[in-house]
Amino acid sequence: MNENVLEVRNLKVRFGKKVALGDIDVQFRKGESVVIAGSNGAGKSTLLRCLAGVIHPDKGQILYAKDVPREKIAFISDGLSLFENMTLKQGLDFHLRTFHIHDPDESFFQQLKFSLNQKIKSLSVGERTLYHLSLLLSQKPAVLLIDEIIHAVDPYLREKFLEAVIEAIDKYGTTMITINHTFSEIQNIPERVLMMEGGRFILDEKSESLKAKIKKVVTDVELPAEIPFVFKKESVVGKEYFVYPFQDDFRRKYPYDFQSLELGEIIKALIGGEYAKKRMS
Amino acid sequence: MIRFSIDSSSSVPVFQQVIQAIKLEILSGRLQNGDQLPPIRELAKILKLNPNTVAKAYYTLEEEGFIESKRGSGNWVNTKNMKLDSFRRGMLEDEFRLFLDRALMLGAGLEDIKNLMERYAANE
Numbered sequence: 001m002n003e004n005v006l007e008v009r010n011l012k013v014r015f016g017k018k019v020a021l022g023d024i025d026v027q028f029r030k031g032e033s034v035v036i037a038g039s040n041g042a043g044k045s046t047l048l049r050c051l052a053g054v055i056h057p058d059k060g061q062i063l064y065a066k067d068v069p070r071e072k073i074a075f076i077s078d079g080l081s082l083f084e085n086m087t088l089k090q091g092l093d094f095h096l097r098t099f100h101i102h103d104p105d106e107s108f109f110q111q112l113k114f115s116l117n118q119k120i121k122s123l124s125v126g127e128r129t130l131y132h133l134s135l136l137l138s139q140k141p142a143v144l145l146i147d148e149i150i151h152a153v154d155p156y157l158r159e160k161f162l163e164a165v166i167e168a169i170d171k172y173g174t175t176m177i178t179i180n181h182t183f184s185e186i187q188n189i190p191e192r193v194l195m196m197e198g199g200r201f202i203l204d205e206k207s208e209s210l211k212a213k214i215k216k217v218v219t220d221v222e223l224p225a226e227i228p229f230v231f232k233k234e235s236v237v238g239k240e241y242f243v244y245p246f247q248d249d250f251r252r253k254y255p256y257d258f259q260s261l262e263l264g265e266i267i268k269a270l271i272g273g274e275y276a277k278k279r280m281s
Numbered sequence: 282m283i284r285f286s287i288d289s290s291s292s293v294p295v296f297q298q299v300i301q302a303i304k305l306e307i308l309s310g311r312l313q314n315g316d317q318l319p320p321i322r323e324l325a326k327i328l329k330l331n332p333n334t335v336a337k338a339y340y341t342l343e344e345e346g347f348i349e350s351k352r353g354s355g356n357w358v359n360t361k362n363m364k365l366d367s368f369r370r371g372m373l374e375d376e377f378r379l380f381l382d383r384a385l386m387l388g389a390g391l392e393d394i395k396n397l398m399e400r401y402a403a404n405e
Contacts, residue, residue, distance in 0.1 A: 031333060166322070166325050166326050166331070167322060167326070169332050169333070170321060170322040170325065170332035185329060186329075188287060188289060188295055188328070188329055188330045188331065188334070189329070189331045190331075191331060191333065208294045208295075211292065212292065259290075260292040261290055263289070
């Protein structure tokens with residue numbers, strides 16, 4: 001369980017003058033599910049594309065474990081790269097050839113119930129996403145890199161998508177690294193949250209302990225200065241404080257209702273906090 | 282089969298919620314000695330949980346002696362050597378403490394709570 005599947009050292013990427021990634025160090029363990037969160041332009045996609053080998057970093061190393069060959073690393077982003085004039089069957093054969101996969105797991109295709117003789121262009125965006133995912137799962141991936149793709153998928157296919165991912169995690173002990181803005185369905189999957197801002201990590205925490213550390217207080221008065229908060233929202237109705245880091249004795253000392261939050265709301269508050277900081281500076 | 286859902290905004294960790302739910306099924310008698318639990322992958326799919334989370338819950342239940350895992354064939358309820366009554370009492374006490382906390386927060390006195398219980402008992 002504690003074996004690293006992937007290690008990143010001193011990773012730096014620049015686009016012209018803009019620093020996309022500034023000195024990133026991070027490890028990922030075998031079988032772990034991680035979500036990378038952060039505002040737009042924080043460097044999430046650049047990092048994921050480096051891990052996938054799509055872009056070469058200017059500096060630093062990306063080290064996969066010895067038992068993870070290239071064809072066990074699967075990457076999917078919203079710029080789905082599929083040849084539209086191929087049939088689904090041709091697309092699969094092409095994928096298997098390109099990535100030198102000799103013993104594919106095609107069970108994910110059977111679950112989809114698509115006719116393999118239709119052309120890829122006849123699929124809807126959501127169906128294509130699911131088709132692309134099953135191409136990747138046929139690789140029996142050791143590492144699955146998902147760059148925010150479920151926003152275009154309808155609720156029914158989203159569930160199918162999620163079930164396929166859950167099956168892969170259990171079947172192959174896949175390490176899943178995702179970028180997500182849409183959280184409602186997947187929120188109980190990630191075990192670890194990485195927050196990025198300005199090309200760096202600003203937070204690396206287990207989901208459960210993050211949940212314990214951030215609480216919401218709705219009130220119409222100012223919070224005492226001893227209670228730290230990352231973000232505050234004001235409206236005519238009242239004030240919402242996102243308390244972080246929360247300590248258990250706050251409950252004893254203060255008469256507020258400290259509410260627990262879902263992962264999606266927590267990340268929204270953290271991102272909001274970063275935007276608030278930017279406005280101040 | 283198991284009837285429960287996960288509260289994602291609860292401060293109780295998800296794997297603890299799974300443990301509690303399965304214990305409740307066992308203590309209430311809906312799951313009995315020798316019954317088979319759903320496979321990890323299936324329960325994870327139904328509840329939309331990470332299979333590692335379900336596995337952790339099953340492992341804890343096995344450690345506590347509620348279930349038995351047979352390699353290759355699945356997980357089974359095993360309450361042969363358990364004192365279910367004392368577990369039931371323990372769980373009741375936990376639930377009661379939670380209720381009392383909330384009731385006292387509302388400013389209820391012990392007398393109010395007693396009256397309420399008597400009224401409900403009379404209606405049953």
